[in-house]
Amino acid sequence: MAETTTAQEPTRRDFLFLATGAVGAVGVAAAAWPFVAQLAPDAQTVAAGAPIEVDLAPIAEGQIVKMFWRGKLIFVRNRTPAEIEAARAVPLDDLKDPEADQARVMEGRENWLVIYGNCTHLGCVPLDFQGQYGGWFCPCHGSVFDTSGRIRQGPAPINLPVPPYRFATDTSIVIGEAA
Amino acid sequence: MSSHSTTYVPKNAAAKWLESRLPIIGLVHSSFVAFPVPRNLTYFWTFGAILMVMLVIQLVTGIVLAMHYTPHADHAFTSVEHIMRNVEYGWLLRYMHANGASFFFIAVYIHIFRGLFYGSYKAPREVLWILGVIILLLMMATAFMGYVLPWGQMSFWGATVITNLFSVIPLVGDTIVSFLWGGYSVGNPTLNRFFSLHYLLPFMILGVAMLHVWALHVPGNNNPTGVPIKSGKDAVPFHPYMTVKDTFSIVCFLAVYAWFVFYLPNYLGHADNYVPANPSATPAHIVPEWYFLPFYAILRAVPDALLGVILMFASIAVLAFLPWLDTSRVRSGSYRPVFKVLFWGFVVTCLMLGWLGSRPAEGIYVILSQIFTFLYFAYFLIAMPLLGLLEKPLPLPNSITEAVLGKKAASGSGMPVGAAAEPQSKG
Amino acid sequence: MKKTLIIAGAVAASLVASATFPFGSAQAAGAGVTPPKQEWSFAGPFGTYDRAQLQRGFLVFKTVCASCHGLEKVAFRNLAEPGGPEYSEAQVEAFAAEFIVDGGFDEFGDPRTRPATPADFWPSPFANPQQAASANGGKAPPDLSVMAKARTYERGFPWWITDVFTQYNENGVDYVAAFLKGYVDPPEDFDPALGNYNLYYPGHVVAMPNVLFDGGIEYPRDDQDRPVVPETVEQYAKDVTAFLMWTAEPHLESRKAMGLQVMVFLLVFAGLLYFTKKRIWARVGGETEGHAAG
Numbered sequence: 001m002a003e004t005t006t007a008q009e010p011t012r013r014d015f016l017f018l019a020t021g022a023v024g025a026v027g028v029a030a031a032a033w034p035f036v037a038q039l040a041p042d043a044q045t046v047a048a049g050a051p052i053e054v055d056l057a058p059i060a061e062g063q064i065v066k067m068f069w070r071g072k073l074i075f076v077r078n079r080t081p082a083e084i085e086a087a088r089a090v091p092l093d094d095l096k097d098p099e100a101d102q103a104r105v106m107e108g109r110e111n112w113l114v115i116y117g118n119c120t121h122l123g124c125v126p127l128d129f130q131g132q133y134g135g136w137f138c139p140c141h142g143s144v145f146d147t148s149g150r151i152r153q154g155p156a157p158i159n160l161p162v163p164p165y166r167f168a169t170d171t172s173i174v175i176g177e178a179a
Numbered sequence: 180m181s182s183h184s185t186t187y188v189p190k191n192a193a194a195k196w197l198e199s200r201l202p203i204i205g206l207v208h209s210s211f212v213a214f215p216v217p218r219n220l221t222y223f224w225t226f227g228a229i230l231m232v233m234l235v236i237q238l239v240t241g242i243v244l245a246m247h248y249t250p251h252a253d254h255a256f257t258s259v260e261h262i263m264r265n266v267e268y269g270w271l272l273r274y275m276h277a278n279g280a281s282f283f284f285i286a287v288y289i290h291i292f293r294g295l296f297y298g299s300y301k302a303p304r305e306v307l308w309i310l311g312v313i314i315l316l317l318m319m320a321t322a323f324m325g326y327v328l329p330w331g332q333m334s335f336w337g338a339t340v341i342t343n344l345f346s347v348i349p350l351v352g353d354t355i356v357s358f359l360w361g362g363y364s365v366g367n368p369t370l371n372r373f374f375s376l377h378y379l380l381p382f383m384i385l386g387v388a389m390l391h392v393w394a395l396h397v398p399g400n401n402n403p404t405g406v407p408i409k410s411g412k413d414a415v416p417f418h419p420y421m422t423v424k425d426t427f428s429i430v431c432f433l434a435v436y437a438w439f440v441f442y443l444p445n446y447l448g449h450a451d452n453y454v455p456a457n458p459s460a461t462p463a464h465i466v467p468e469w470y471f472l473p474f475y476a477i478l479r480a481v482p483d484a485l486l487g488v489i490l491m492f493a494s495i496a497v498l499a500f501l502p503w504l505d506t507s508r509v510r511s512g513s514y515r516p517v518f519k520v521l522f523w524g525f526v527v528t529c530l531m532l533g534w535l536g537s538r539p540a541e542g543i544y545v546i547l548s549q550i551f552t553f554l555y556f557a558y559f560l561i562a563m564p565l566l567g568l569l570e571k572p573l574p575l576p577n578s579i580t581e582a583v584l585g586k587k588a589a590s591g592s593g594m595p596v597g598a599a600a601e602p603q604s605k606g
Numbered sequence: 607m608k609k610t611l612i613i614a615g616a617v618a619a620s621l622v623a624s625a626t627f628p629f630g631s632a633q634a635a636g637a638g639v640t641p642p643k644q645e646w647s648f649a650g651p652f653g654t655y656d657r658a659q660l661q662r663g664f665l666v667f668k669t670v671c672a673s674c675h676g677l678e679k680v681a682f683r684n685l686a687e688p689g690g691p692e693y694s695e696a697q698v699e700a701f702a703a704e705f706i707v708d709g710g711f712d713e714f715g716d717p718r719t720r721p722a723t724p725a726d727f728w729p730s731p732f733a734n735p736q737q738a739a740s741a742n743g744g745k746a747p748p749d750l751s752v753m754a755k756a757r758t759y760e761r762g763f764p765w766w767i768t769d770v771f772t773q774y775n776e777n778g779v780d781y782v783a784a785f786l787k788g789y790v791d792p793p794e795d796f797d798p799a800l801g802n803y804n805l806y807y808p809g810h811v812v813a814m815p816n817v818l819f820d821g822g823i824e825y826p827r828d829d830q831d832r833p834v835v836p837e838t839v840e841q842y843a844k845d846v847t848a849f850l851m852w853t854a855e856p857h858l859e860s861r862k863a864m865g866l867q868v869m870v871f872l873l874v875f876a877g878l879l880y881f882t883k884k885r886i887w888a889r890v891g892g893e894t895e896g897h898a899a900g
Contacts, residue, residue: 039358042368049363066459071364073459117459123339124461140463141539155540157484221895260679260752263857270857271864403897419886427879434872441865442651442773445755450778453756453854454748463808513897576897583894 051176053168056112064128066117069175073117073125074163075136076173079147083134084110087148097158101148104162106179114165114173115149121156136160185209210396215414216421217402219583223297224400225428226290232429233283234388238381240276241325248328250374252367255330256455274444280322281447282436284470287315295501296522298510299401305502307394312499314387319471319495321380324373326468331452336465338365338373344478347485364458404582405510406575413579464539472536473529477555479540480548490552497559504559506567514573518566525558641759641784641806644844648851649776651866654859655852660691662825662835663849666842670817671750674742676730679751680853683724689859690852698724705729745813754778754847754854757785778854779847781806786843789816818842 041049049070056076059065064077079087087101105113119126124140131137131153133146143154150159166179187208189195198205247266249258262269291311294300300308323341327334342359346352361368399408408414415421439446447469451462467475478491497504512518531551538544576582647656664685667677682702685693693701702722707729709720722729730749732738738746758777761769769775784806792803792810801811818839825833825841835841852858887893 036358039361039372041357041360041362045362045366045368068458071362071366071458119461122465123336123343124465125459140461140465141541157482218890219894219896257679264679264684270861274861403895415890420890423879423883423886427876427883430872430876430879434869434876437865437868437872441861441868443770443775444861446770446775450756450758453752511897582897 049176051174053172053174055172057171061111067175069163072163074175075113075115075117075128075149075160077113077115077147079111079113081111083147086134087146087150090146096151099148099150099159101150104148104150104159106167109167112173113147113149114175115160115162117160119143119156120151120158120160121154126160186213210392210417211422212416212418214396214399214417215408215411216400216417217408217413217579218415218420219402219404219579220400220421220424221403222424222428223289223293224402225425226286226293227395228425229286229429229432230283230290231388232433233279233286234381234384236275237279237283238385240272240279241378241381244272244276245378248374250328250371252330252370252456255328255370259329271440274440278436278439278444278447280325281468281470282432282439283318284322286432287318288470291315291498292526294401295525296512297401297403298405298505298507298512300502301505301510302502303398304394304401307391307398308502309499310387310391310394312495314384314391315498316495317380317384317387321377321384322468322470324377324380326452327370327373328377329452330370330456331449332454332456332460332462333449333452333465335365335456335458336461337467338369340465341467342369344484344488344491347488349485401510402579403511403513404576404579405514406577406579406582409578410580466537469533469537472534473532473555474536476532476536476548477552479536480545480552490556494552494555497556501559501563505563506565507563507570507572508567509572509575514575515566515570516573517570521558521562521566524554528554528558639806641780643774644776644780644783646776646779646848646851648848648858650773651862653862655689655691655848657692658826658834659845659848660852661693662841663845663847663852664691665825666818666823666846667750667849669823670842671846673731674738674747674814676732676747676749677728677751677853678730678749680728680856681724682722682726682728684853684856686724687856690856691849695724702726743813747814750850750853752854754782754851756854757781779851782850783843783847786818786847787839 052067052069054065054067054076056078059076059078061078062080062083064075067074067076084101092098092100101110104115117125119138119140121138121141121143124138126136126138126143126145128136131144133144133152135147135149135152136145137143138145138154138156141155143156144152145156145160146152148159149162151157163175164178165173165175166177168174185202185205185208187198187205189198189204194204197203244262247258247262247269249255259273262273264270266272294308294311323337327338342356342365345359346356348355357363359369360366361372449462449466454462466472474491474494477494478487481487481490507515507518509515512522528551532548532555535544535548535551540548646653647659648654682698685691685701686695686698702724705722705726706719707722707726709718712718730738732741732746735746755778759781761777765774785804788804788806789802790805792798796803796810801813802815803810804812804814820839821837823837823842825835825837828834835845855861884893
């Protein structure tokens with residue numbers, strides 16, 4: 001009698017144990033999720049991180065304007081023709097992070113350069129118009145950026161990235177919405 | 180904690196009543212009174228007690244500081260100044276807490292290097308050692324988050340640089356970073372959660388430290404000879420012999436600590452942290468606290484960010500594997516002539532990494548960082564496995580008593596009190 | 607025992623030190639010139655503030671600095687508290703009453719103003735940072751409450767070690783005093799369009815102009831109508847810097863006084879413990895340490 005039960009019962013019992021364990025595990029995982037998910041940016045932070053519209057009209061040629069989007073610094077630079085030319089004259093082979101100036105600005109609006117304003121090395125804020133390329137110079141560890149915001153010298157590994165943005169009108173952009 | 184029977188005999192009815200229901204006095208008695216310790220422990224063995232005192236100081240000062248501190252990006256800096264100016268003895272509590280972190284690390288590093296030299300990580304103390312590594316990790320997390328709370332420039336930018344490290348993790352890196360921040364950059368949600376965790380982690384340290392003491396009391400203390408206690412003559416009871424020695428050492432340590440708290444309270448900090456956090460301007464040198472510098476140097480030694488992060492975490496993780504990486508049968512470095520040289524070389528390596536961590540990551544400093552990072556790992560991964568096989572150790576003494584009192588004393592009659600302290604044969 | 611203690615001390619010292627010496631502040635690192643060391647009454651283990659100097663420094667602050675810089679962490683009442691300039695309560699009430707501050711709302715909900723009281727904090731000269739910046743050529747003058755601790759300069763080897771023993775931590779005040787005197791003639795190739803030239807400011811180009819001139823501020827006179835201290839830039843800079851040290855560290859005097867008591871207590875206690883320990887260990891034939899006989 002006892003032997004027949006051991007032959008038959010185990011599979012049924014195994015399944016019962018497995019099912020109970022699995023349901024319990026699902027319960028634990030489901031209960032744990034809110035405690036993990038609460039770490040994500042909250043609704044108000046997300047709302048405050050909505051795209052921002054920037055009026056370009058007051059930014060004169062040769063001027064740099066700074067703003068924050070999602071707590072990160074952004075440079076908007078109205079480049080002079082000479083600065084655009086300087087950025088385009090350099091052969092891509094000379095660059096640490098090869099990227100054409102054309103790929104960093106919108107076609108037909110080459111004077112507008114919109115980039116993140118924190119050095120890609122350790123996040124310092126580079127100084128405007130400094131350094132031998134007339135772009136930016138980071139005072140922390142000496143990274144030099146050109147008028148396209150590309151790394152030319154120093155420890156920064158990559159160019160200052162371009163945030164997502166699009167032109168809403170001829171004289172205004174929306175930062176946070178891709179073109 | 181450990182299962183050995185206690186020699187404690189309750190003296191009155193109340194104690195007997197309690198002891199038959201919760202044998203806690205017996206536990207304390209067997210762990211901290213009758214507990215047999217080797218009679219040859221040096222002052223390096225007092226740092227465990229010093230660390231307990233530092234943990235209590237940090238907990239107590241931290242809890243009362245939290246009664247006056249405001250964990251909000253707009254108010255944190257001002258609330259710290261409020262503590263410094265308006266709260267009764269607030270300046271004392273804050274300077275004790277800030278310098279206490281540094282002295283906690285000074286003590287823990289001496290404690291670790293003592294363990295490294297005398298082979299305290301070897302069998303049967305592997306679990307004890309690994310619990311210690313976990314405490315070190317928890318201490319680092321706690322200290323890092325604590326430094327963010329005053330919300331000065333170095334707080335903000337230190338948090339930015341360190342949290343950004345996690346972005347190099349493939350695929351999930353950016354999600355992890357935004358979960359750390361609770362936003363799109365270091366901000367008020369970050370400060371809030373760091374405060375919560377900074378309050379929590381010390382109690383986890385306390386918990387693991389209790390396990391650490393438990394794991395110590397099973398095999399008992401290592402000692403400068405590395406030879407275990409063989410007879411009552413080799414040991415003395417913890418109380419009063421070690422209690423008085425520990426207390427003397429604690430008071431000496433507190434005197435050095437007080438020197439900094441009262442006379443050089445900002446020496447170990449950064450002037451930049453008295454400038455309120457400003458996301459649009461960075462300090463010229465973003466440097467972590469001194470106790471993180473060796474790891475910071477390892478992080479920046481290699482140009483690849485992901486590899487740097489892996490190496491930094493590996494530099495601590497490798498400690499946990501040391502009991503199995505060290506192949507020598509001899510425990511104490513005192514009897515290992517080649518090991519001794521390598522050990523001091525390792526100490527110098529750590530100091531050099533500390534120095535390099537404070538230098539800008541450029542030119543010769545990068546090359547030196549790479550060399551010393553290599554030497555750091557070579558100690559664990561090359562020297563320790565090979566040395567045990569190649570080195571010819573010096574002859575070991577037969578017992579602790581023979582080592583400290585000579586052969587004659589060891590064969591003579593026993594010490595009067597030592598006999599009271601029976602060494603444990605099993606856990 | 608001695609040997610192990612020495613090694614422990616050396617390891618501790620070098621651990622602390624290896625890490626510490628390079629901490630040049632952002633503001634004071636780089637191309638700055640090392641400021642000269644000055645004598646300060648509040649330096650060292652027995653240091654105290656010189657009340658007359660703090661009062662002169664407050665005069666300089668009030669006359670010159672306060673028109674652009676805030677001192678928002680300092681309340682008027684602090685000026686009368688022990689360990690500071692220690693003005694009388696009446697003087698402090700008079701200082702406070704010179705300022706008109708926000709007084710909440712009246713019964714119609716309109717904003718009200720009132721004269722400041724000793725419990726009020728020093729009002730900022732500007733309504734907000736934007737106004738401060740636009741009134742000062744684009745760069746807002748920083749608040750000076752903790753400035754004496756927020757600046758430093760790199761000490762370099764071996765001074766970062768000796769500083770621990772000599773208790774030199776007047777880096778901040780030495781820098782600030784030097785900075786205030788640092789408006790020397792710029793080199794010929796200096797472009798004045800960049801800003802003002804300062805010898806001690808890192809990078810030398812600073813938005814703040816020179817504000818101190820010999821005889822510019824009238825100091826208290828003695829009975830023969832001579833100023834008690836010289837009315838020079840040197841003296842003004844030193845006095846106002848001492849005042850800023852007090853605003854940054856208002857409890858410095860009680861800290862150092864308590865430090866002495868604590869040190870004496872700990873040393874006496876350590877001495878007693880040392881002999882107690884010897885007595886106790888004598889029961890087992892004295893302390894036996896380490897791994898070698900003898």
